[in-house]
Amino acid sequence: MTAVDVFVGNYTLIDSELYGLWLNGYSAQDAALFLQKSGVLQKADVSMEIVYSDIQDQYRLFFGLEKLLQSPPKLIDQQIYQMDTDMQRQVIERYYQFDSVVVREILGRKLSSRNRKDMDDVSEKTRIPIRSCRRQFDNLKRVFKTVEEMMGSLVENIKTHYLLSEDLARQYAAIVFIANNRFETGKKKLSHLSFEDFVFCANQMITNWSYSSVECTVHADMDVDLDRGFLHDLRELKMISEKEVLDEHKGQVISHLKPSLTKKSRQVLEESFKNNSKAIINIACGLNHSKDVRDIFVDLVEKVTEPCMSAGLSGSDMEAFLNAYKDTIVRMDVFRLQPHMLAVWDRYMKTLKLCVLQIYHT
Incomplete structure (x- = not known):
């Protein structure tokens, strides 16, 4: 009798290009057409049916992951989708990345359900698909609601609760700070200022003018507020x-x-x-x-x-x-x-x- 070693694994494989198309708001059908136009089918010598079936499988995976991505620590702790730590971090980071032109349009607006309806206009103006605009708006709103009343450093709170990189956490911190203080950013006179301009200035104010400033004598308050x-x-x-x-x-x-x-x-x-x-x-x-x-x-x-x-x-x-x-x-x-x-x-x-x-x- 011959002994046979059998190994069964359920490691989750994520197609990076398809994940990017999904994040950018492409439907499964649009993603298939995109890949067809890019010449992937000819290079791989596979039929459109096989490619579309694979895309649908990946999209089902992405939609399943999305519920966990809304609270990243849950993705780290769960056992259903087996991924190494680096892959988990990449999936989270990419999900919370945004287009600066989209966020520039959102800056200054209240992060409410009513303003979410305006994403149609934002999509038309920026030429970013509506699904992607809504995902970005929802992410901003979610992060804001999580950290707006937390004590301590905005950046550290965002990194802890959303597992984002330092750079991305600082950008979210600036957005939260601007929203919390209701800074005017939408007037025509400010239209020449970029998203990066506002982020830079907001982070300077957080560092030097908020309760987290080293010069502040009262550190028992929230980083989101001015001293x-x-x-x-x-x-x-x-x-x-x-x-x-x-x-x-x-x-x-x-x-x-x-x-x-x-x-x-x-x-x-x-x-x-x-x-x-x-x-x-x-x-x-x-x-x-x-x-x-x-x-x-x-x-x-x-x-x-x-x-x-x-x-x-x-x-x-x-x-x-x-x-x-x-x-x-x-x-x-x-x-x-x-x-x-x-x-x-x-x-x-x-x-x-x-x-x-x-x-x-x-």
């Missing part, structure tokens, strides 16, 4: 707008810029200094009010970047000005009477500077 104590302190920066302080600051800045800027650029900055300084300080003081918080990107564009671009200042000119504006004021007497405001000033300006330079599209 109210910091916003309250910002009102004291109004003293910088007083005429004597303003004139002294202007002199310091222009003198500081002499070695690095052309005479023309210095002249433009000298003439516009009062308006530029007023805009920067008014934005700081206004952040204590929810409406002004919502309009921060509108204010940055209307009151800071547009006037400077119209005056012909380059990005490097603007960077030199903001550095001088931030650094020279610490030498002035105004802060000697209120030394604690130096930290507030630095915390505010280092973020404002980075945000302005990011959206300064010349």
